[in-house]
Amino acid sequence: MGARELVAGRDCGACTACCITPSIDNAEIQKISGVRCRHCVGNACDIYDTRPKVCRAFHCAWRYLPALGENWRPDKSGVLAAYDDARDADALTLTLTGNPLMTVRAGWFLDFVQSSAQRRTDPLSRAAGPAWVLSRPDPIERSAPARGGSAERGPRERRAGKSADVLEDASA
Numbered sequence: 001m002g003a004r005e006l007v008a009g010r011d012c013g014a015c016t017a018c019c020i021t022p023s024i025d026n027a028e029i030q031k032i033s034g035v036r037c038r039h040c041v042g043n044a045c046d047i048y049d050t051r052p053k054v055c056r057a058f059h060c061a062w063r064y065l066p067a068l069g070e071n072w073r074p075d076k077s078g079v080l081a082a083y084d085d086a087r088d089a090d091a092l093t094l095t096l097t098g099n100p101l102m103t104v105r106a107g108w109f110l111d112f113v114q115s116s117a118q119r120r121t122d123p124l125s126r127a128a129g130p131a132w133v134l135s136r137p138d139p140i141e142r143s144a145p146a147r148g149g150s151a152e153r154g155p156r157e158r159r160a161g162k163s164a165d166v167l168e169d170a171s172a
């Protein structure tokens with residue numbers, strides 16, 4: 001995959017979703033998902049000029065994708081869209097940061113998920129707590145619960161938080 005280019009004229013502004021939403025565990029900084037970074041004061045980073053490399057390197061997908069309009073800025077949409085390079089160079093992880101039930105019922109969000117399914121792309125959607133994994137309409141095989149009561153997951157299912165449900169395309 002080639003280098004991604006930021007959309008001209010887009011900046012984070014007052015958005016601090018990336019300072020709150022993801023979990024970070026590396027030598028420079030650690031934080032758990034859903035908790036404001038200790039360096040995020042108000043709507044700014046108090047160590048911005050010397051912030052860790054992981055923070056310097058991250059830009060949400062809204063900063064890269066012109067197709068995601070102004071309404072997709074994370075602090076406005078309640079969705080932090082990010083490339084999931086560990087999964088696939090073109091995969092987006094959609095982390096629901098606002099009101100997840102309201103977001104998954106919103107027309108703009110449903111349109112995005114439907115068009116992704118039609119293109120057979122693989123958006124992964126997460127929310128704090130229970131999570132939804134939006135997957136291609138491939139069958140998922142579940143085995144019987146393993147020792148300790150947790151279920152083994154099929155090859156297309158990904159765990160995103162404490163529980164995961166797979167939403168399949170009803171037309172498949």
